[in-house]
Amino acid sequence: MKAFTKHTGLVAPLDRSNVDTDMIIPKQFLKSIKRTGFGPNLFDELRYLDSGEPGKDNSQRPLNPDFVLNQSRYQGASVLLARANFGCGSSREHAPWALEDFGFRAIIAPSFADIFYNNCFKNGLLPLVIDEKEVDELFKSVEAVEGYSVTVDLESQTVSTPDGKTYSFEVDEFRKHCLLNGLDDIGVTLEDADSIRAYETRRRQEAPWLFPAG
Amino acid sequence: MSGKTLYDKLWDSHVVTDRPDGSSLIYIDRHMLHEVTSPQAFEGLRIAGRKPWRIDANLATVDHNVPTTGRESGVEGIADPISRTQVQTLDQNCNEFGIVEYGMNDKRQGIVHVIGPEQGATLPGMTVVCGDSHTSTHGAFGALAHGIGTSEVEHVLATQCLVQKKSKNMLIQVDGELKPGITGKDVMLAIIGTIGTAGGTGYAIEYAGSAIRSLSMEARMTICNMSIEAGARAGMVAVDDKTIDYVRGRPMAPKGEMWDRAVEAWRDLKSDPDAEFDKVVHLDAADIEPQVSWGTSPEMVTNIGGRVPNPANESDPIKREGMERALKYMGLKADTPMTDIRLDRVFIGSCTNARIEDLRQAAAIVKGHKVAPSLKQAMVVPGSGMVKAQAEQEGLDKVFLEAGFEWREPGCSMCLGMNPDQLGEGEHCASTSNRNFEGRQGFGGRTHLVNPAMAAAAAINGHFVDISDFYSKAG
Numbered sequence: 001m002k003a004f005t006k007h008t009g010l011v012a013p014l015d016r017s018n019v020d021t022d023m024i025i026p027k028q029f030l031k032s033i034k035r036t037g038f039g040p041n042l043f044d045e046l047r048y049l050d051s052g053e054p055g056k057d058n059s060q061r062p063l064n065p066d067f068v069l070n071q072s073r074y075q076g077a078s079v080l081l082a083r084a085n086f087g088c089g090s091s092r093e094h095a096p097w098a099l100e101d102f103g104f105r106a107i108i109a110p111s112f113a114d115i116f117y118n119n120c121f122k123n124g125l126l127p128l129v130i131d132e133k134e135v136d137e138l139f140k141s142v143e144a145v146e147g148y149s150v151t152v153d154l155e156s157q158t159v160s161t162p163d164g165k166t167y168s169f170e171v172d173e174f175r176k177h178c179l180l181n182g183l184d185d186i187g188v189t190l191e192d193a194d195s196i197r198a199y200e201t202r203r204r205q206e207a208p209w210l211f212p213a214g
Numbered sequence: 215m216s217g218k219t220l221y222d223k224l225w226d227s228h229v230v231t232d233r234p235d236g237s238s239l240i241y242i243d244r245h246m247l248h249e250v251t252s253p254q255a256f257e258g259l260r261i262a263g264r265k266p267w268r269i270d271a272n273l274a275t276v277d278h279n280v281p282t283t284g285r286e287s288g289v290e291g292i293a294d295p296i297s298r299t300q301v302q303t304l305d306q307n308c309n310e311f312g313i314v315e316y317g318m319n320d321k322r323q324g325i326v327h328v329i330g331p332e333q334g335a336t337l338p339g340m341t342v343v344c345g346d347s348h349t350s351t352h353g354a355f356g357a358l359a360h361g362i363g364t365s366e367v368e369h370v371l372a373t374q375c376l377v378q379k380k381s382k383n384m385l386i387q388v389d390g391e392l393k394p395g396i397t398g399k400d401v402m403l404a405i406i407g408t409i410g411t412a413g414g415t416g417y418a419i420e421y422a423g424s425a426i427r428s429l430s431m432e433a434r435m436t437i438c439n440m441s442i443e444a445g446a447r448a449g450m451v452a453v454d455d456k457t458i459d460y461v462r463g464r465p466m467a468p469k470g471e472m473w474d475r476a477v478e479a480w481r482d483l484k485s486d487p488d489a490e491f492d493k494v495v496h497l498d499a500a501d502i503e504p505q506v507s508w509g510t511s512p513e514m515v516t517n518i519g520g521r522v523p524n525p526a527n528e529s530d531p532i533k534r535e536g537m538e539r540a541l542k543y544m545g546l547k548a549d550t551p552m553t554d555i556r557l558d559r560v561f562i563g564s565c566t567n568a569r570i571e572d573l574r575q576a577a578a579i580v581k582g583h584k585v586a587p588s589l590k591q592a593m594v595v596p597g598s599g600m601v602k603a604q605a606e607q608e609g610l611d612k613v614f615l616e617a618g619f620e621w622r623e624p625g626c627s628m629c630l631g632m633n634p635d636q637l638g639e640g641e642h643c644a645s646t647s648n649r650n651f652e653g654r655q656g657f658g659g660r661t662h663l664v665n666p667a668m669a670a671a672a673a674i675n676g677h678f679v680d681i682s683d684f685y686s687k688a689g
């Protein structure tokens with residue numbers, strides 16, 4: 001997994017709440033058996049005016065000029081600014097894969113859906129929560145100033161803006177540790193293999209029906 | 215000290231270790247797999263040279279991509295090459311790692327959340343996970359069940375555990391008597407309409423109260439299924455006699471003396487009377503009417519007797535904008551009576567409402583009637599091969615076919631349209647599924663969530679109708 005320490009990047013504002021994972025990456029693209037290549041179809045139904053299919057040449061498709069990621073001033077954005085309950089709906093990890101593949105490294109929102117939030121950390125993508133008022137403030141600044149970039153610092157848990165403001169955010173210690181070091185959490189869990197075996201032995205006594213194979 | 219909630223009990227009995235940062239390693243008893251969210255996880259195992267920790271805890275099936283017609287030529291016959299590869303990839307992975315899979319033409323194949331309970335693979339007191347957000351369904355058995363992402367699928371395969379932070383406890387208490395014909399679906403849509411799609415975020419929900427107790431296991435599954443639409447990863451119902459009766463005799467349920475021991479333990483799977491919840495929501499069962507969604511989020515729902523709401527009456531600007539956007543997408547005018555919405559297709563299926571009781575409720579309405587000629591399609595997709603066989607034994611397939619419905623092979627089908635079953639642009643569909651998101655059932659498709667009997671009645675009339683009369687006559 002890619003480590004995340006500090007990132008400075010252009011901010012793109014996606015001004016709608018309850019953005020669901022079907023919207024982030026529509027179902028027809030979930031048929032891939034790979035983890036990569038989802039970026040060109042990120043927000044497919046918002047980004048293009050026709051309906052997308054796997055294998056279709058995206059460079060030939062009509063773009064929706066109103067969609068934020070199609071506007072020239074947001075080209076190259078790597079920080080997504082979003083509204084409440086971002087990532088709700090399906091548990092598809094293809095959603096963070098698509099965001100990451102497109103080039104996003106961090107998402108700022110007042111709240112995230114649980115599963116999506118969790119999935120981001122597994123993919124080197126940092127979802128960070130700041131409060132509604134601060135998000136509002138950021139939306140205003142981003143829309144007012146072309147080329148508005150922020151610096152997200154995971155170590156100090158802060159977002160700093162060009163106008164000198166600093167917003168802080170919370171993040172679990174363990175998640176932070178894994179993300180800072182790009183750690184694979186399966187490896188970390190397997191360090192506890194003895195505890196897992198001890199649990200199984202105890203549980204087999206208490207609830208043997210959960211271990212039908214003996 | 216106050217007592218424990220059901221969630222506390224399930225959590226405590228599955229903690230392997232607590233970590234210094236407040237997260238815990240939680241043991242997973244049952245891991246269900248399907249073709250869409252697992253290929254990258256198996257690939258990860260292979261790359262790292264890891265083996266599954268406990269093979270017998272896994273159970274796999276194909277459901278999202280499979281065609282619901284023309285299965286005679288088997289997996290090879292799946293027309294879409296990308297879907298075919300995904301189905302074949304699961305077959306190969308299960309073979310390679312020795313995991314039991316109900317393949318496409320196995321009679322036990324079906325939607326993952328239908329087959330778990332049906333086979334007794336889901337038991338009270340278990341932790342159940344699957345790379346699918348509707349895993350919350352299994353919570354109806356007094357189990358801790360929730361969806362996970364693909365990295366976590368790999369984590370569970372490799373370690374039989376998940377790293378989790380404990381959620382907060384929410385109690386949704388529905389008391390009183392439900393009106394005739396009000397189903398689990400209506401109760402749940404009414405709950406979501408009340409607390410909103412983010413209302414349960416960060417919580418594990420327990421559904422309780424006399425109205426929940428009065429519901430069948432299948433209706434409880436429908437409710438728990440849509441916990442995720444209320445923002446909660448997990449929803450659950452305490453164990454009672456109905457739970458135990460439902461599990462008894464299922465192929466993978468314990469037998470003989472082991473059964474008795476299990477039942478004794480399961481009796482404790484309920485919240486203590488003095489347990490405290492972080493949030494409590496009350497609903498009066500008698501107030502719940504048949505529900506129909508009008509918008510593009512499951513909280514955008516109203517009574518069948520209601521109207522499409524008017525954004526002008528909404529004071530919160532973000533909400534108002536969301537409503538306007540939804541109305542535009544849905545092609546609906548504010549203040550239109552719900553019963554005036556013309557339909558193009560009707561879909562009865564999905565892990566929310568494709569079990570035998572759902573099909574019985576729909577068939578009871580359909581019997582002796584014909585699908586409205588204005589409809590392009592009305593289809594019934596049973597949740598599993600076992601449900602299909604049971605329905606055919608009861609003659610329900612004939613009722614549907616005679617009325618002009620299509621009777622399909624089991625799978626997710628038009629719930630998300632990964633297979634050829636999709637809505638066309640601008641088409642309105644009465645659907646018994648769980649998500650009315652933009653594009654969910656097909657590009658530009660317009661979904662209205664309803665219960666199976668409402669969907670059936672809508673198919674006959676070509677528009678939504680209040681079916682209360684049917685039930686009061688049947689009395």
Ligand code: SF4
Nearest residue numbers: 348564565626629630
């Ligand atoms: S029926 Fe629909 S919601 Fe259920 S598992 Fe399949 S796609 Fe998901």
